[in-house]
Amino acid sequence: MTESQAVEEIKEAEAEPALELAEREASTPAKPMKRRRLKVAHPERCIGCLGCMFACSRIRTGTVSLQNSAIKVQTQGGIEGDFRVVVCRGCQDPPCARACPTGAMEKRPNGSVVFHKDRCIGCGSCEKACLVGAITLGKEKKPIKCIHCGACVEFCPHGVLKLEEVPTSGV
Secondary structure (H helix, E strand, C coil), rough: CCCCCCCCHHHHHHHHHHHHHHHHHCCCCCCEEEEEEEEEEHHCCCCCCCHHHHHHHHHHHHCCCCCHHCCCCEEEHHHHHHHEEEECCCCCCHHHHCCCCCCCCCECCCEEEEEHHHHCCCCCCHHHHCCCCEEEECCCCCCCCCCCCCCCHHHHCCCEEEEEEEEECCC
16 A cells, blocks of 8 residues: 555545534534524513613623613603613624724624724724614723623513524624
8 A cells, every 4th residue: 555545545534424424414404593682571670770780790890880881771751751771782784893993893603793802992983883872982982882691681670681592693
């Protein structure tokens, strides 16, 4: 057996398990890929306790600060009005990512948007582009954006928020 024949046999042996795996994957129906997204499921239940905001800030930054929260609870119509919960909606075609001149806000193949702090120049384009006002700039002039971790859901005493699984958009 020549050296080239031996190399060829090794390549074929290495390729066989990969071929078998590919054949098995092709024969089983593919499950649709999903990602998590935060949803304001029951806005009428919100009493404005701000527990979700404190939880978000604590998980994201390690500090308890309303300014560092990626979720916002606002009043509508003064102290006697209802509360409005503002959170990233996980847009299918995110304007924040399109508006970012440096690619700091990047749409992933699964449809979620990831923030790359090292690429951000603090221009605020993402904040201006967000249609629901879910992005704010922090003290460092860097965006504060929901990562859909679900910490706020656990701390909401009235079930206002829900973490749902949605199909990935693909690119």
